[in-house]
Amino acid sequence: MDGSFPLGAAVTAALITSGVDPWISMLAAMIAGAAAGAVTAFLNVRLGILHLLASILTMIALYSINLRVMGAPNVALFSEATALTPLEALPLPAFQSKPLAFLVAIAVIAIGLNWFLRTETGLAMRAIGANPRMARAQGARVGLLIGMGMALSNALVALGGSLFAQSQGFADVTLGVGTIVVGLAAVIVGEAILPPKRIWIALLACIIGSIIYRFAIQLALSADWLGLEAQDLNLATAILIVLAMSAPSVRAKLGARRRGPAR
Amino acid sequence: MIVIDSLEVVFDAGGALEKIALKGVELTINEGEFVTVIGGNGAGKSTLLNALSGEAAASSGRVLIDGENVTSWSVDRRAGLVSRIFQDPMAGVCETLSIAENLALASARGRVRGLSLALNNRLRTEFQDRIAPLGLGLEDRLDDRIGLLSGGQRQAVCLVMATLRPAKILLLDEHTAALDPRAAAFVIEQTKEIVAQTGMTTLMVTHSMAQALDCGSRTIMMDQGRVALDVAGAQRAGLTPSGLVALFNQSNADRLDDDSLLNA
Numbered sequence: 199m200d201g202s203f204p205l206g207a208a209v210t211a212a213l214i215t216s217g218v219d220p221w222i223s224m225l226a227a228m229i230a231g232a233a234a235g236a237v238t239a240f241l242n243v244r245l246g247i248l249h250l251l252a253s254i255l256t257m258i259a260l261y262s263i264n265l266r267v268m269g270a271p272n273v274a275l276f277s278e279a280t281a282l283t284p285l286e287a288l289p290l291p292a293f294q295s296k297p298l299a300f301l302v303a304i305a306v307i308a309i310g311l312n313w314f315l316r317t318e319t320g321l322a323m324r325a326i327g328a329n330p331r332m333a334r335a336q337g338a339r340v341g342l343l344i345g346m347g348m349a350l351s352n353a354l355v356a357l358g359g360s361l362f363a364q365s366q367g368f369a370d371v372t373l374g375v376g377t378i379v380v381g382l383a384a385v386i387v388g389e390a391i392l393p394p395k396r397i398w399i400a401l402l403a404c405i406i407g408s409i410i411y412r413f414a415i416q417l418a419l420s421a422d423w424l425g426l427e428a429q430d431l432n433l434a435t436a437i438l439i440v441l442a443m444s445a446p447s448v449r450a451k452l453g454a455r456r457r458g459p460a461r
Numbered sequence: 462m463i464v465i466d467s468l469e470v471v472f473d474a475g476g477a478l479e480k481i482a483l484k485g486v487e488l489t490i491n492e493g494e495f496v497t498v499i500g501g502n503g504a505g506k507s508t509l510l511n512a513l514s515g516e517a518a519a520s521s522g523r524v525l526i527d528g529e530n531v532t533s534w535s536v537d538r539r540a541g542l543v544s545r546i547f548q549d550p551m552a553g554v555c556e557t558l559s560i561a562e563n564l565a566l567a568s569a570r571g572r573v574r575g576l577s578l579a580l581n582n583r584l585r586t587e588f589q590d591r592i593a594p595l596g597l598g599l600e601d602r603l604d605d606r607i608g609l610l611s612g613g614q615r616q617a618v619c620l621v622m623a624t625l626r627p628a629k630i631l632l633l634d635e636h637t638a639a640l641d642p643r644a645a646a647f648v649i650e651q652t653k654e655i656v657a658q659t660g661m662t663t664l665m666v667t668h669s670m671a672q673a674l675d676c677g678s679r680t681i682m683m684d685q686g687r688v689a690l691d692v693a694g695a696q697r698a699g700l701t702p703s704g705l706v707a708l709f710n711q712s713n714a715d716r717l718d719d720d721s722l723l724n725a
Contacts, residue, residue: 318565318574321558325566328555332547335514337540337571 201260202231202352203374206359208264211273211369220281224360231356234260235348243341264371272370280364296365307354308401315397323347379435384408386442463490463630463662468522470508482508484686495656495663497673500683506666510632515539526629541571544623545632549639550615556608560599560618563607564588567622591621595651613644617651624659633665670702682709
Protein backbone atom coordinates (compact mmCIF):
# COMPACT_ATOMS: atom_id res chain seq x y z
CA MET A 199 0.00 0.00 0.00
CA ASP A 200 2.71 2.43 0.95
CA GLY A 201 4.21 1.60 -2.42
CA SER A 202 1.09 1.33 -4.55
CA PHE A 203 -0.26 4.74 -3.58
CA PRO A 204 2.78 6.68 -4.86
CA LEU A 205 3.03 4.20 -7.73
CA GLY A 206 -0.41 5.26 -8.90
CA ALA A 207 0.59 8.90 -8.51
CA ALA A 208 3.91 8.36 -10.26
CA VAL A 209 2.49 6.50 -13.25
CA THR A 210 -0.27 9.07 -13.67
CA ALA A 211 2.12 12.02 -13.38
CA ALA A 212 4.68 10.51 -15.74
CA LEU A 213 2.09 9.67 -18.38
CA ILE A 214 0.16 12.96 -18.16
CA THR A 215 3.32 15.03 -18.41
CA SER A 216 4.31 13.10 -21.52
CA GLY A 217 0.98 13.94 -23.10
CA VAL A 218 -1.09 10.80 -22.51
CA ASP A 219 -4.81 11.19 -21.92
CA PRO A 220 -5.45 11.48 -18.15
CA TRP A 221 -8.12 8.77 -18.16
CA ILE A 222 -5.75 6.32 -19.86
CA SER A 223 -3.09 7.38 -17.34
CA MET A 224 -5.46 6.48 -14.51
CA LEU A 225 -6.14 3.11 -16.07
CA ALA A 226 -2.40 2.54 -16.42
CA ALA A 227 -1.93 3.50 -12.77
CA MET A 228 -4.49 0.90 -11.74
CA ILE A 229 -2.84 -1.77 -13.87
CA ALA A 230 0.53 -0.90 -12.33
CA GLY A 231 -1.01 -1.16 -8.84
CA ALA A 232 -2.59 -4.50 -9.72
CA ALA A 233 0.80 -5.76 -10.90
CA ALA A 234 2.43 -4.65 -7.65
CA GLY A 235 -0.27 -6.48 -5.69
CA ALA A 236 0.21 -9.59 -7.80
CA VAL A 237 3.96 -9.48 -7.10
CA THR A 238 3.32 -9.38 -3.34
CA ALA A 239 0.90 -12.29 -3.63
CA PHE A 240 3.46 -14.22 -5.69
CA LEU A 241 6.16 -13.66 -3.06
CA ASN A 242 3.78 -14.88 -0.39
CA VAL A 243 1.96 -17.75 -2.11
CA ARG A 244 4.59 -19.17 -4.43
CA LEU A 245 7.82 -18.34 -2.64
CA GLY A 246 6.41 -18.79 0.83
CA ILE A 247 7.57 -15.44 2.20
CA LEU A 248 5.57 -14.26 5.21
CA HIS A 249 2.78 -11.96 3.98
CA LEU A 250 3.86 -8.96 6.01
CA LEU A 251 7.47 -9.28 4.86
CA ALA A 252 6.36 -9.86 1.26
CA SER A 253 4.48 -6.57 1.26
CA ILE A 254 7.38 -4.71 2.87
CA LEU A 255 9.70 -6.09 0.20
CA THR A 256 7.37 -4.97 -2.58
CA MET A 257 7.05 -1.61 -0.88
CA ILE A 258 10.78 -0.87 -0.76
CA ALA A 259 11.20 -2.18 -4.31
CA LEU A 260 8.48 0.20 -5.43
CA TYR A 261 10.33 3.14 -3.90
CA SER A 262 13.07 2.65 -6.49
CA ILE A 263 10.59 1.89 -9.23
CA ASN A 264 8.59 5.03 -8.46
CA LEU A 265 11.75 7.12 -8.73
CA ARG A 266 12.49 5.50 -12.08
CA VAL A 267 8.94 6.02 -13.33
CA MET A 268 8.98 9.73 -12.51
CA GLY A 269 12.65 10.28 -13.25
CA ALA A 270 12.73 12.65 -10.27
CA PRO A 271 11.58 12.63 -6.63
CA ASN A 272 8.58 14.72 -7.59
CA VAL A 273 6.70 15.84 -10.66
CA ALA A 274 4.42 18.84 -10.87
CA LEU A 275 1.06 18.58 -12.61
CA PHE A 276 -0.13 22.15 -12.05
CA SER A 277 -0.02 23.18 -15.68
CA GLU A 278 -1.30 19.88 -17.08
CA ALA A 279 -4.84 18.93 -18.00
CA THR A 280 -5.98 16.17 -15.68
CA ALA A 281 -9.16 14.12 -15.39
CA LEU A 282 -10.29 16.74 -12.89
CA THR A 283 -9.75 19.72 -15.22
CA PRO A 284 -13.32 19.54 -16.67
CA LEU A 285 -14.57 20.32 -13.15
CA GLU A 286 -13.32 23.86 -13.58
CA ALA A 287 -16.09 24.42 -16.11
CA LEU A 288 -18.66 23.84 -13.38
CA PRO A 289 -20.10 26.89 -11.65
CA LEU A 290 -18.66 25.69 -8.35
CA PRO A 291 -15.46 26.59 -6.57
CA ALA A 292 -12.79 23.86 -6.61
CA PHE A 293 -13.13 23.17 -2.90
CA GLN A 294 -16.71 22.06 -3.58
CA SER A 295 -16.45 20.47 -6.99
CA LYS A 296 -13.49 18.22 -6.18
CA PRO A 297 -15.00 16.60 -3.10
CA LEU A 298 -18.22 16.11 -5.05
CA ALA A 299 -16.35 14.39 -7.86
CA PHE A 300 -14.53 12.19 -5.35
CA LEU A 301 -17.80 11.37 -3.64
CA VAL A 302 -19.16 10.14 -6.95
CA ALA A 303 -15.98 8.13 -7.60
CA ILE A 304 -16.12 6.56 -4.13
CA ALA A 305 -19.80 5.75 -4.53
CA VAL A 306 -19.16 4.03 -7.86
CA ILE A 307 -16.28 1.98 -6.41
CA ALA A 308 -18.24 1.08 -3.28
CA ILE A 309 -21.22 -0.08 -5.33
CA GLY A 310 -18.89 -2.14 -7.50
CA LEU A 311 -17.20 -3.72 -4.48
CA ASN A 312 -20.54 -4.37 -2.82
CA TRP A 313 -21.54 -6.33 -5.89
CA PHE A 314 -18.22 -8.12 -6.37
CA LEU A 315 -17.85 -9.27 -2.77
CA ARG A 316 -21.25 -10.93 -2.95
CA THR A 317 -20.46 -12.89 -6.13
CA GLU A 318 -19.29 -16.49 -5.94
CA THR A 319 -15.71 -15.36 -6.51
CA GLY A 320 -15.99 -12.55 -3.97
CA LEU A 321 -17.51 -14.85 -1.38
CA ALA A 322 -14.69 -17.37 -1.89
CA MET A 323 -12.20 -14.52 -1.43
CA ARG A 324 -13.82 -13.53 1.87
CA ALA A 325 -13.85 -17.15 2.98
CA ILE A 326 -10.11 -17.39 2.35
CA GLY A 327 -9.59 -14.42 4.62
CA ALA A 328 -11.70 -16.03 7.35
CA ASN A 329 -10.66 -19.70 7.08
CA PRO A 330 -8.26 -20.70 4.29
CA ARG A 331 -8.32 -24.40 5.12
CA MET A 332 -12.08 -24.54 4.90
CA ALA A 333 -12.10 -22.48 1.72
CA ARG A 334 -9.62 -24.85 0.11
CA ALA A 335 -11.70 -27.86 1.13
CA GLN A 336 -14.65 -26.20 -0.61
CA GLY A 337 -12.60 -26.01 -3.78
CA ALA A 338 -11.56 -22.36 -3.64
CA ARG A 339 -8.27 -21.84 -5.47
CA VAL A 340 -6.60 -20.10 -2.59
CA GLY A 341 -3.38 -18.96 -4.27
CA LEU A 342 -5.15 -17.60 -7.32
CA LEU A 343 -7.79 -15.78 -5.28
CA ILE A 344 -5.19 -14.23 -2.96
CA GLY A 345 -3.45 -12.94 -6.08
CA MET A 346 -6.68 -11.55 -7.46
CA GLY A 347 -7.59 -9.92 -4.17
CA MET A 348 -4.16 -8.34 -3.80
CA ALA A 349 -4.27 -7.11 -7.40
CA LEU A 350 -7.74 -5.64 -6.95
CA SER A 351 -6.96 -3.89 -3.68
CA ASN A 352 -3.67 -2.45 -4.88
CA ALA A 353 -5.27 -1.31 -8.13
CA LEU A 354 -7.73 0.66 -5.99
CA VAL A 355 -4.91 2.05 -3.85
CA ALA A 356 -3.07 3.11 -7.01
CA LEU A 357 -6.26 4.77 -8.26
CA GLY A 358 -6.34 6.65 -4.97
CA GLY A 359 -2.74 7.76 -5.55
CA SER A 360 -3.58 8.77 -9.08
CA LEU A 361 -6.55 10.89 -7.99
CA PHE A 362 -4.50 12.39 -5.17
CA ALA A 363 -1.77 13.47 -7.58
CA GLN A 364 -4.30 14.95 -9.96
CA SER A 365 -6.19 16.87 -7.31
CA GLN A 366 -3.08 18.16 -5.51
CA GLY A 367 -1.22 18.89 -8.71
CA PHE A 368 1.92 16.89 -8.00
CA ALA A 369 3.30 13.42 -7.45
CA ASP A 370 5.99 12.78 -4.88
CA VAL A 371 7.88 9.60 -4.08
CA THR A 372 7.20 10.03 -0.36
CA LEU A 373 3.42 10.34 -0.79
CA GLY A 374 2.80 6.85 0.41
CA VAL A 375 4.44 7.01 3.81
CA GLY A 376 1.89 5.81 6.33
CA THR A 377 -0.86 5.01 3.83
CA ILE A 378 -1.33 1.54 5.27
CA VAL A 379 -1.58 2.87 8.80
CA VAL A 380 -4.08 5.51 7.76
CA GLY A 381 -6.08 2.85 5.93
CA LEU A 382 -6.00 0.63 8.99
CA ALA A 383 -7.05 3.50 11.22
CA ALA A 384 -9.95 4.27 8.90
CA VAL A 385 -11.17 0.67 8.97
CA ILE A 386 -10.86 0.43 12.75
CA VAL A 387 -12.58 3.73 13.43
CA GLY A 388 -15.29 2.86 10.91
CA GLU A 389 -15.95 -0.58 12.37
CA ALA A 390 -16.07 0.84 15.89
CA ILE A 391 -18.77 3.29 14.85
CA LEU A 392 -20.67 1.02 12.46
CA PRO A 393 -20.36 -2.70 13.30
CA PRO A 394 -20.22 -4.41 9.89
CA LYS A 395 -23.03 -6.93 9.71
CA ARG A 396 -23.37 -6.73 5.95
CA ILE A 397 -20.92 -5.88 3.21
CA TRP A 398 -22.43 -2.54 2.28
CA ILE A 399 -22.32 -1.54 5.94
CA ALA A 400 -18.68 -2.57 6.13
CA LEU A 401 -17.92 -0.51 3.01
CA LEU A 402 -19.79 2.45 4.41
CA ALA A 403 -17.91 2.00 7.69
CA CYS A 404 -14.57 2.20 5.84
CA ILE A 405 -15.61 5.37 4.04
CA ILE A 406 -17.04 7.07 7.11
CA GLY A 407 -14.09 5.86 9.17
CA SER A 408 -11.56 7.40 6.82
CA ILE A 409 -13.38 10.74 6.88
CA ILE A 410 -13.79 10.72 10.65
CA TYR A 411 -10.17 9.78 11.07
CA ARG A 412 -9.11 12.82 9.04
CA PHE A 413 -11.41 15.06 11.04
CA ALA A 414 -10.18 13.64 14.33
CA ILE A 415 -6.54 14.12 13.42
CA GLN A 416 -7.23 17.61 12.09
CA LEU A 417 -9.10 18.48 15.26
CA ALA A 418 -6.33 17.15 17.47
CA LEU A 419 -3.66 19.04 15.58
CA SER A 420 -5.56 22.32 15.53
CA ALA A 421 -6.70 22.22 19.13
CA ASP A 422 -4.36 24.73 20.72
CA TRP A 423 -4.85 23.45 24.25
CA LEU A 424 -3.40 20.07 23.22
CA GLY A 425 -0.22 21.72 21.99
CA LEU A 426 0.08 19.29 19.08
CA GLU A 427 1.71 20.40 15.86
CA ALA A 428 1.88 19.02 12.33
CA GLN A 429 4.94 16.92 13.09
CA ASP A 430 2.93 15.01 15.72
CA LEU A 431 0.59 13.59 13.05
CA ASN A 432 2.10 10.11 12.91
CA LEU A 433 2.35 9.83 16.68
CA ALA A 434 -1.28 10.81 17.02
CA THR A 435 -2.26 8.24 14.39
CA ALA A 436 -0.30 5.49 16.12
CA ILE A 437 -1.86 6.30 19.48
CA LEU A 438 -5.33 6.36 17.94
CA ILE A 439 -4.81 2.91 16.43
CA VAL A 440 -3.42 1.50 19.67
CA LEU A 441 -6.45 2.84 21.55
CA ALA A 442 -8.90 1.45 19.02
CA MET A 443 -7.22 -1.96 18.79
CA SER A 444 -6.76 -2.43 22.51
CA ALA A 445 -10.27 -1.24 23.38
CA PRO A 446 -11.92 -4.69 23.05
CA SER A 447 -9.41 -6.49 25.28
CA VAL A 448 -9.31 -3.67 27.83
CA ARG A 449 -13.10 -3.62 27.90
CA ALA A 450 -13.19 -7.41 28.37
CA LYS A 451 -10.74 -7.19 31.26
CA LEU A 452 -12.67 -4.40 32.96
CA GLY A 453 -15.89 -6.35 32.46
CA ALA A 454 -14.36 -9.48 33.96
CA ARG A 455 -13.16 -7.56 37.01
CA ARG A 456 -16.60 -6.08 37.53
CA ARG A 457 -18.22 -9.51 37.39
CA GLY A 458 -15.85 -10.70 40.07
CA PRO A 459 -13.00 -13.18 39.87
CA ALA A 460 -13.22 -16.06 37.45
CA ARG A 461 -14.20 -19.46 38.78
CA MET B 462 -15.31 -46.69 -5.86
CA ILE B 463 -12.30 -45.56 -3.89
CA VAL B 464 -9.09 -47.54 -4.28
CA ILE B 465 -6.07 -46.92 -2.06
CA ASP B 466 -3.13 -48.82 -3.47
CA SER B 467 0.02 -49.45 -1.37
CA LEU B 468 -0.18 -45.90 -0.08
CA GLU B 469 2.74 -44.56 1.90
CA VAL B 470 2.84 -41.18 3.60
CA VAL B 471 6.07 -40.03 5.20
CA PHE B 472 6.32 -36.77 7.11
CA ASP B 473 9.63 -34.92 7.23
CA ALA B 474 11.23 -37.53 4.98
CA GLY B 475 14.97 -37.74 5.59
CA GLY B 476 14.71 -35.29 8.47
CA ALA B 477 15.44 -35.87 12.11
CA LEU B 478 11.74 -36.23 12.90
CA GLU B 479 10.95 -38.56 10.03
CA LYS B 480 7.64 -40.27 10.66
CA ILE B 481 6.11 -42.93 8.48
CA ALA B 482 2.42 -42.31 9.01
CA LEU B 483 1.08 -44.77 6.47
CA LYS B 484 3.04 -47.91 5.54
CA GLY B 485 1.51 -49.32 2.41
CA VAL B 486 -2.23 -49.06 3.03
CA GLU B 487 -4.45 -51.21 0.80
CA LEU B 488 -8.12 -50.37 0.90
CA THR B 489 -11.02 -50.56 -1.51
CA ILE B 490 -14.25 -48.81 -0.61
CA ASN B 491 -17.27 -49.65 -2.71
CA GLU B 492 -19.84 -47.17 -3.90
CA GLY B 493 -22.33 -46.35 -1.14
CA GLU B 494 -20.34 -48.04 1.61
CA PHE B 495 -20.20 -46.38 5.06
CA VAL B 496 -16.85 -47.30 6.56
CA THR B 497 -15.86 -46.43 10.12
CA VAL B 498 -12.18 -46.17 11.03
CA ILE B 499 -10.77 -46.71 14.52
CA GLY B 500 -7.27 -46.95 15.91
CA GLY B 501 -5.05 -45.51 18.58
CA ASN B 502 -3.23 -42.19 18.50
CA GLY B 503 -0.71 -42.14 15.69
CA ALA B 504 -2.21 -45.22 14.03
CA GLY B 505 -2.68 -43.26 10.81
CA LYS B 506 -6.45 -42.66 10.86
CA SER B 507 -6.29 -38.95 10.24
CA THR B 508 -3.44 -39.31 7.77
CA LEU B 509 -5.57 -41.75 5.80
CA LEU B 510 -8.31 -39.15 5.68
CA ASN B 511 -5.86 -36.40 4.78
CA ALA B 512 -4.41 -38.56 2.01
CA LEU B 513 -7.90 -38.92 0.57
CA SER B 514 -8.64 -35.19 0.81
CA GLY B 515 -5.23 -34.23 -0.60
CA GLU B 516 -3.91 -32.51 2.53
CA ALA B 517 -1.28 -35.21 3.06
CA ALA B 518 0.89 -35.90 0.01
CA ALA B 519 1.58 -39.53 -0.85
CA SER B 520 5.24 -40.57 -0.82
CA SER B 521 4.37 -43.61 -2.89
CA GLY B 522 1.30 -45.55 -3.90
CA ARG B 523 -1.90 -44.33 -5.49
CA VAL B 524 -5.32 -42.99 -4.63
CA LEU B 525 -8.00 -43.68 -7.21
CA ILE B 526 -11.48 -42.21 -7.11
CA ASP B 527 -13.83 -43.87 -9.60
CA GLY B 528 -10.83 -45.10 -11.58
CA GLU B 529 -9.25 -41.64 -11.77
CA ASN B 530 -5.76 -41.38 -10.31
CA VAL B 531 -6.00 -38.32 -8.05
CA THR B 532 -2.77 -38.97 -6.12
CA SER B 533 -1.12 -35.76 -7.28
CA TRP B 534 -4.26 -33.59 -7.16
CA SER B 535 -4.35 -30.64 -4.77
CA VAL B 536 -7.04 -30.21 -2.13
CA ASP B 537 -9.01 -27.68 -4.14
CA ARG B 538 -8.89 -29.83 -7.27
CA ARG B 539 -10.25 -32.80 -5.36
CA ALA B 540 -13.00 -30.73 -3.76
CA GLY B 541 -15.50 -31.75 -6.41
CA LEU B 542 -14.93 -35.41 -5.52
CA VAL B 543 -14.28 -35.20 -1.79
CA SER B 544 -16.30 -33.42 0.87
CA ARG B 545 -15.18 -33.37 4.45
CA ILE B 546 -16.09 -32.41 7.98
CA PHE B 547 -13.35 -31.49 10.40
CA GLN B 548 -13.02 -32.43 14.05
CA ASP B 549 -12.95 -28.81 15.19
CA PRO B 550 -16.36 -27.14 14.72
CA MET B 551 -14.45 -23.89 14.05
CA ALA B 552 -12.49 -25.43 11.18
CA GLY B 553 -15.35 -26.38 8.91
CA VAL B 554 -17.08 -23.01 8.72
CA CYS B 555 -16.24 -19.36 8.24
CA GLU B 556 -17.30 -17.85 11.55
CA THR B 557 -17.59 -14.31 10.27
CA LEU B 558 -19.89 -15.30 7.42
CA SER B 559 -23.60 -16.03 7.71
CA ILE B 560 -25.15 -19.49 7.66
CA ALA B 561 -26.43 -18.80 4.17
CA GLU B 562 -23.02 -17.65 2.97
CA ASN B 563 -21.34 -20.75 4.36
CA LEU B 564 -23.91 -22.90 2.60
CA ALA B 565 -23.39 -20.90 -0.60
CA LEU B 566 -19.66 -21.62 -0.41
CA ALA B 567 -20.42 -25.30 -0.08
CA SER B 568 -22.94 -25.23 -2.90
CA ALA B 569 -20.17 -24.14 -5.28
CA ARG B 570 -17.77 -26.81 -4.05
CA GLY B 571 -15.72 -28.26 -6.86
CA ARG B 572 -17.24 -25.93 -9.44
CA VAL B 573 -15.63 -22.98 -11.20
CA ARG B 574 -16.75 -19.87 -9.35
CA GLY B 575 -17.92 -17.05 -11.55
CA LEU B 576 -19.26 -13.57 -11.14
CA SER B 577 -22.89 -14.39 -10.54
CA LEU B 578 -24.21 -13.54 -7.10
CA ALA B 579 -23.38 -16.24 -4.56
CA LEU B 580 -26.84 -16.07 -3.00
CA ASN B 581 -30.23 -15.88 -4.64
CA ASN B 582 -33.80 -16.75 -3.71
CA ARG B 583 -33.66 -20.16 -5.36
CA LEU B 584 -30.60 -21.10 -3.32
CA ARG B 585 -32.07 -19.67 -0.13
CA THR B 586 -35.16 -21.81 -0.54
CA GLU B 587 -32.99 -24.85 -1.18
CA PHE B 588 -30.89 -24.11 1.92
CA GLN B 589 -34.01 -23.72 4.05
CA ASP B 590 -35.37 -27.03 2.78
CA ARG B 591 -32.10 -28.79 3.50
CA ILE B 592 -31.48 -27.28 6.91
CA ALA B 593 -35.02 -27.56 8.28
CA PRO B 594 -34.84 -31.37 8.85
CA LEU B 595 -32.11 -30.73 11.44
CA GLY B 596 -34.90 -29.46 13.66
CA LEU B 597 -32.80 -26.60 15.01
CA GLY B 598 -34.90 -23.78 13.63
CA LEU B 599 -31.89 -22.54 11.67
CA GLU B 600 -33.98 -22.21 8.51
CA ASP B 601 -35.25 -18.91 9.91
CA ARG B 602 -31.78 -17.72 10.89
CA LEU B 603 -29.99 -18.01 7.53
CA ASP B 604 -28.53 -14.52 7.82
CA ASP B 605 -27.15 -15.01 11.32
CA ARG B 606 -23.39 -15.29 11.65
CA ILE B 607 -22.49 -18.96 11.88
CA GLY B 608 -20.11 -18.06 14.71
CA LEU B 609 -23.20 -17.56 16.91
CA LEU B 610 -24.08 -21.26 16.73
CA SER B 611 -22.96 -23.88 19.24
CA GLY B 612 -20.42 -26.54 18.27
CA GLY B 613 -23.08 -29.20 17.75
CA GLN B 614 -25.22 -26.88 15.65
CA ARG B 615 -22.21 -26.00 13.53
CA GLN B 616 -21.29 -29.62 12.92
CA ALA B 617 -24.89 -30.28 11.92
CA VAL B 618 -24.73 -27.39 9.44
CA CYS B 619 -21.40 -28.80 8.23
CA LEU B 620 -23.18 -32.08 7.50
CA VAL B 621 -25.66 -30.23 5.34
CA MET B 622 -22.81 -28.30 3.69
CA ALA B 623 -20.87 -31.49 2.97
CA THR B 624 -23.84 -33.23 1.42
CA LEU B 625 -25.37 -30.26 -0.38
CA ARG B 626 -23.67 -31.23 -3.62
CA PRO B 627 -22.75 -34.74 -4.71
CA ALA B 628 -19.26 -36.03 -3.88
CA LYS B 629 -17.63 -39.36 -4.46
CA ILE B 630 -16.73 -39.65 -0.81
CA LEU B 631 -17.66 -37.97 2.44
CA LEU B 632 -14.87 -37.78 5.01
CA LEU B 633 -15.77 -37.37 8.68
CA ASP B 634 -12.76 -36.73 10.88
CA GLU B 635 -13.84 -37.43 14.48
CA HIS B 636 -16.51 -34.84 13.84
CA THR B 637 -18.19 -35.42 17.22
CA ALA B 638 -15.01 -35.57 19.34
CA ALA B 639 -15.12 -31.91 20.34
CA LEU B 640 -18.77 -31.97 21.34
CA ASP B 641 -20.53 -32.67 24.64
CA PRO B 642 -22.24 -36.09 24.81
CA ARG B 643 -25.70 -34.82 23.95
CA ALA B 644 -24.54 -32.78 20.99
CA ALA B 645 -22.36 -35.68 19.85
CA ALA B 646 -25.33 -38.07 19.94
CA PHE B 647 -27.40 -35.54 17.99
CA VAL B 648 -24.73 -35.10 15.32
CA ILE B 649 -24.27 -38.89 15.00
CA GLU B 650 -28.02 -39.35 14.51
CA GLN B 651 -28.03 -36.64 11.84
CA THR B 652 -24.97 -38.23 10.22
CA LYS B 653 -26.67 -41.62 9.94
CA GLU B 654 -29.81 -40.04 8.58
CA ILE B 655 -28.10 -37.85 6.00
CA VAL B 656 -25.73 -40.60 4.84
CA ALA B 657 -28.64 -43.02 4.46
CA GLN B 658 -30.64 -40.39 2.62
CA THR B 659 -27.93 -39.34 0.17
CA GLY B 660 -26.36 -42.79 -0.12
CA MET B 661 -22.93 -41.17 -0.14
CA THR B 662 -19.82 -43.29 0.17
CA THR B 663 -18.55 -42.33 3.63
CA LEU B 664 -15.39 -42.76 5.67
CA MET B 665 -15.78 -41.83 9.32
CA VAL B 666 -12.87 -41.70 11.74
CA THR B 667 -13.81 -42.11 15.37
CA HIS B 668 -12.07 -42.90 18.64
CA SER B 669 -15.09 -44.72 20.04
CA MET B 670 -15.31 -48.42 19.21
CA ALA B 671 -18.98 -48.47 20.14
CA GLN B 672 -19.64 -45.63 17.71
CA ALA B 673 -17.59 -47.36 15.03
CA LEU B 674 -19.68 -50.51 15.30
CA ASP B 675 -22.94 -48.63 15.71
CA CYS B 676 -22.56 -46.60 12.50
CA GLY B 677 -22.02 -47.75 8.96
CA SER B 678 -21.64 -51.10 7.30
CA ARG B 679 -17.96 -51.82 7.66
CA THR B 680 -15.25 -51.09 10.23
CA ILE B 681 -11.52 -50.97 9.74
CA MET B 682 -8.94 -50.71 12.49
CA MET B 683 -5.66 -48.94 11.81
CA ASP B 684 -2.47 -49.81 13.63
CA GLN B 685 1.03 -48.50 13.01
CA GLY B 686 0.16 -47.08 9.60
CA ARG B 687 -1.55 -50.19 8.29
CA VAL B 688 -5.06 -51.54 8.08
CA ALA B 689 -4.89 -54.09 10.87
CA LEU B 690 -8.46 -55.29 10.77
CA ASP B 691 -11.32 -55.05 8.29
CA VAL B 692 -14.72 -56.39 9.30
CA ALA B 693 -18.06 -56.21 7.52
CA GLY B 694 -21.26 -58.12 6.98
CA ALA B 695 -22.00 -61.16 9.13
CA GLN B 696 -18.69 -61.00 10.98
CA ARG B 697 -19.45 -57.43 12.03
CA ALA B 698 -23.10 -57.90 12.92
CA GLY B 699 -23.49 -58.24 16.65
CA LEU B 700 -19.80 -57.51 17.26
CA THR B 701 -19.10 -55.76 20.57
CA PRO B 702 -16.15 -53.48 21.32
CA SER B 703 -14.50 -56.24 23.35
CA GLY B 704 -15.14 -58.69 20.51
CA LEU B 705 -13.44 -56.23 18.18
CA VAL B 706 -10.42 -56.01 20.46
CA ALA B 707 -10.24 -59.79 20.61
CA LEU B 708 -10.35 -59.96 16.81
CA PHE B 709 -7.59 -57.36 16.63
CA ASN B 710 -5.37 -59.25 19.08
CA GLN B 711 -6.01 -62.45 17.14
CA SER B 712 -5.02 -60.91 13.81
CA ASN B 713 -2.04 -59.23 15.44
CA ALA B 714 -0.88 -62.59 16.82
CA ASP B 715 -1.34 -64.17 13.39
CA ARG B 716 0.74 -61.47 11.79
CA LEU B 717 3.49 -61.84 14.39
CA ASP B 718 3.49 -65.57 13.70
CA ASP B 719 3.87 -64.86 9.99
CA ASP B 720 6.73 -62.51 10.69
CA SER B 721 8.49 -64.99 12.97
CA LEU B 722 8.07 -67.65 10.27
CA LEU B 723 9.61 -65.33 7.72
CA ASN B 724 12.48 -64.52 10.03
CA ALA B 725 13.10 -68.13 10.94
